[in-house]
Amino acid sequence: MSSIAKKKGFGASLWDYLTTVDHKKIAILYLAAGGLFFVIGGIEAMLIRIQLAKPDNDFVSAGLFNEIITMHGTTMIFLAAMPLLFAFMNAVMPLQIGARDVAFPFLNALGFWLFLFGGLFLNLSWFMGGAPDAGWTSYASLSLASEGHGVDFYALGLQVSGAGTYIAGINFLVTIINMRAPGMTYMRMPLFTWTTFVASALILFAFPPLTVGLFFLIFDRMFGGNFFDHTMGGNTIIWEHLFWIFGHPEVYILILPAFGIFSEIFSLFSRKRLFGYSSMVFATVLIGFLGFMVWAHHMFTVGLGPTANAIFSVATMAIAVPTGMKIFNWLLTIWGGSIKVTVPMLYALGFIPSFVAGGVTGIMQAAAPLDYQLHDSYFIVAHFHYVIVGGVVLAILAAVHLYWPLMFNQMLSEKLGKWTFWFFFIGFHCTFFIQHFLGLMGMPRRVFTFGADQGWDTFNLISSLGAILMAIGVIILVVNVIITIVKNEKVGNDPWGDGRTLEWAIPQPIPFYNFKQTPLVRGLDTFWIEKQEGNKEGMTYAEPLSDIHMPNGSIIPLVMSFGLFVASFGALYNGEKDWAIPVLVLGLAITFASMAIRSIKDDHGFHVHKEDILKNEGGNK
Amino acid sequence: MSHDAHVYSKSQTEYEYTRRVRREAMRGQVTTFAIMIFLTLIAFSAVAAGFSEYFIVPILLLLAAIQVVLQLYYFMHMSEKNHGMAAFFLYSGAILGFTLFLTFLTIVWWN
Ligand code: HEM
Numbered sequence: 042m043s044s045i046a047k048k049k050g051f052g053a054s055l056w057d058y059l060t061t062v063d064h065k066k067i068a069i070l071y072l073a074a075g076g077l078f079f080v081i082g083g084i085e086a087m088l089i090r091i092q093l094a095k096p097d098n099d100f101v102s103a104g105l106f107n108e109i110i111t112m113h114g115t116t117m118i119f120l121a122a123m124p125l126l127f128a129f130m131n132a133v134m135p136l137q138i139g140a141r142d143v144a145f146p147f148l149n150a151l152g153f154w155l156f157l158f159g160g161l162f163l164n165l166s167w168f169m170g171g172a173p174d175a176g177w178t179s180y181a182s183l184s185l186a187s188e189g190h191g192v193d194f195y196a197l198g199l200q201v202s203g204a205g206t207y208i209a210g211i212n213f214l215v216t217i218i219n220m221r222a223p224g225m226t227y228m229r230m231p232l233f234t235w236t237t238f239v240a241s242a243l244i245l246f247a248f249p250p251l252t253v254g255l256f257f258l259i260f261d262r263m264f265g266g267n268f269f270d271h272t273m274g275g276n277t278i279i280w281e282h283l284f285w286i287f288g289h290p291e292v293y294i295l296i297l298p299a300f301g302i303f304s305e306i307f308s309l310f311s312r313k314r315l316f317g318y319s320s321m322v323f324a325t326v327l328i329g330f331l332g333f334m335v336w337a338h339h340m341f342t343v344g345l346g347p348t349a350n351a352i353f354s355v356a357t358m359a360i361a362v363p364t365g366m367k368i369f370n371w372l373l374t375i376w377g378g379s380i381k382v383t384v385p386m387l388y389a390l391g392f393i394p395s396f397v398a399g400g401v402t403g404i405m406q407a408a409a410p411l412d413y414q415l416h417d418s419y420f421i422v423a424h425f426h427y428v429i430v431g432g433v434v435l436a437i438l439a440a441v442h443l444y445w446p447l448m449f450n451q452m453l454s455e456k457l458g459k460w461t462f463w464f465f466f467i468g469f470h471c472t473f474f475i476q477h478f479l480g481l482m483g484m485p486r487r488v489f490t491f492g493a494d495q496g497w498d499t500f501n502l503i504s505s506l507g508a509i510l511m512a513i514g515v516i517i518l519v520v521n522v523i524i525t526i527v528k529n530e531k532v533g534n535d536p537w538g539d540g541r542t543l544e545w546a547i548p549q550p551i552p553f554y555n556f557k558q559t560p561l562v563r564g565l566d567t568f569w570i571e572k573q574e575g576n577k578e579g580m581t582y583a584e585p586l587s588d589i590h591m592p593n594g595s596i597i598p599l600v601m602s603f604g605l606f607v608a609s610f611g612a613l614y615n616g617e618k619d620w621a622i623p624v625l626v627l628g629l630a631i632t633f634a635s636m637a638i639r640s641i642k643d644d645h646g647f648h649v650h651k652e653d654i655l656k657n658e659g660g661n662k
Numbered sequence: 663m664s665h666d667a668h669v670y671s672k673s674q675t676e677y678e679y680t681r682r683v684r685r686e687a688m689r690g691q692v693t694t695f696a697i698m699i700f701l702t703l704i705a706f707s708a709v710a711a712g713f714s715e716y717f718i719v720p721i722l723l724l725l726a727a728i729q730v731v732l733q734l735y736y737f738m739h740m741s742e743k744n745h746g747m748a749a750f751f752l753y754s755g756a757i758l759g760f761t762l763f764l765t766f767l768t769i770v771w772w773n
């Protein structure tokens with residue numbers, strides 16, 4: 042690889058992406074793969090809403106409906122929302138802290154490929170005898186009874202992609218702890234970096250329980266275990282605990298980076314320092330901690346007893362305090378700012394009322410006696426879509442517009458962006474607001490149809506119409522992306538004109554080594570400080586220009602992940618096909634062999650020479 | 663992050679300083695090692711002496727916890743500077759693990 046960007050053929054570019062360890066390219070891979078799964082999950086959502094648009098509908102059968110809702114939830118959480126957030130973490134966080142890459146570039150690639158192969162494996166279930174149908178929560182009493190291989194695909198696919206997520210989380214943690222540029226103290230880190238940090242810590246602690254739960258499930262279903270089978274001395278409730286010990290932190294893994302994105306947007310487009318920076322950091326860390334103490338609020342109706350319910354009820358309500366702090370800080374950031382309502386800012390403004398609505402229903406559900414009424418009704422569906430769509434998805438869409446110029450050196454059309462926003466935003470409220478009332482009227486969640494005499498038809502129809510609006514919004518976004526890519530107009534660095542943090546200071550297209558010299562950070566909003574002092578360069582440097590050490594690309598992460606993908610098929614057909622065990626062994630052999638090669642073969646990377654960096658400079662600005 | 667490699671030679675005082683630090687660290691490690699062996703002896707003899715289980719089990723757990731802490735601080739260098747973040751994560755993990763264990767005990771297994 043040369044340091045000078047060259048035009049490459051298609052084959053060479055493809056190979057480049059398959060072997061890349063560059064955080065900026067891995068970000069693009071995450072964005073593409075996450076985007077694809079987002080569309081797949083979206084199509085599943087449309088099928089759900091078509092089925093529920095009118096009473097006694099037979100558009101899909103009951104069994105297929107269960108598969109669709111299971112895959113919709115699983116895909117959206119694990120394969121769309123999280124990877125899309127990882128895309129922005131990868132693209133932005135190392136730049137924000139002044140690093141040349143993440144701490145372990147090889148592991149970064151490995152994390153991505155594990156996620157992708159896990160996701161592909163899960164989705165192959167559609168073509169191999171039926172998808173999982175026990176809900177995204179896959180409660181053991183249901184999932185052990187589920188026929189066919191659907192739930193096996195769920196357990197194995199999530200195990201593989203979960204390993205990828207775990208690796209990514211650890212990588213971000215180590216990066217933020219060790220790779221901050223000189224002067225970038227913890228209390229000078231931009232909020233998106235902070236939320237990435239805390240979300241990664243949550244991944245560190247939340248994924249092991251899921252891994253354990255999934256292994257128990259794998260053993261129970263494929264290898265004759267009885268962890269969850271009460272007739273054999275197991276306990277089906279243990280799955281619920283393990284799942285939610287993971288599951289509640291998981292929702293914070295999703296929402297914290299979203300908070301980070303909106304914090305960046307509010308201060309950028311109010312052209313003001315974020316109000317209450319240190320209390321924002323404090324609130325983020327506190328939410329991270331409390332997030333682990335509340336999982337049983339998903340299990341109020343299981344019969345844990347009044348003491349347990351009371352404790353978890355109070356703990357859950359406590360989370361509203363730091364969350365409220367954040368909301369007020371955002372409002373006070375906008376207050377008195379010189380506001381520019383760009384597309385990202387529109388999303389941020391739309392986010393506040395939507396998310397607050399979701400938080401309020403959350404507090405309602407946290408009251409255990411009330412939750413006996415609300416649990417497993419459409420009220421719950423409304424709640425979590427208000428927080429996840431109104432929070433996470435709005436943040437992702439905002440970030441696509443905000444960071445597109447950073448990632449691709451092009452600007453998405455603001456006009457089309459506004460169309461996307463309004464269609465999506467109105468559609469979203471139309472779809473989910475009404476579901477609160479469906480829930481209060483008694484409609485249970487996860488039912489494949491309802492009767493005409495139950496009085497739920499109009500509201501369901503409205504909900505389905507809203508979904509169409511959301512779909513139109515997403516289609517406009519896709520069109521916007523295609524037009525922008527085809528037009529390919531370069532916009533240079535700091536396209537919003539008001540960038541405050543380091544990522545906007547780097548010349549475009551960003552050189553693969555990011556910073557020719559490591560920057561010196563002199564305060565919060567580094568770039569802003571330099572701009573205020575009239576520094577044309579945008580950065581003060583902490584070191585003289587010298588050779589840069591960079592890692593080599595490698596195909597091994599892909600092969601390693603492919604091995605687990607193969608092994609999963611072996612495990613899936615264990616005890617059913619003769620070739621199962623050989624395939625399992627073969628897959629594991631591929632993985633372990635590539636691990637061995639990676640360990641034995643020395644790869645010291647390469648150096649970019651000072652002269653090349655200087656030459657590169659000219660063409661870059 | 664890459665920096666050019668510099669050849670660096672230590673001055674006499676620096677040399678003596680590192681020697682002293684290392685000597686002290688060594689003394690600490692040997693002492694701790696002796697303590698750990700002693701704790702292990704207590705554990706074995708408590709079992710061998712055949713006390714009541716209700717006495718032995720808590721004692722063993724306590725001794726194990728002390729061993730872990732000694733191991734972390736004296737052999738895995740947690741007492742040194744710049745290990746604050748690692749310590750923070752270790753303790754968070756321990757606290758979380760303990761809470762989970764406690765809830766399982768109280769609302770799953772004893773229920
Ligand atoms: C103020 C903050 C919040 C509170 C008090 C809260 C409370 C609750 C409670 C008590 C439930 C269980 C209801 C039931 O099943 O009976 C629940 C479900 C749920 N919440 Fe929240 N929540 C909050 C924020 C969030 C956020 C930020 C997210 C995600 C980004 C989220 C996602 C979910 C999901 C996905 C479920 C349903 C899981 C399922 O059963 O499939 N919540 N919430």
Ligand SMILES: [Cu+2]
Binds near residue numbers: 288289338
């Ligand atoms: Cu929860």
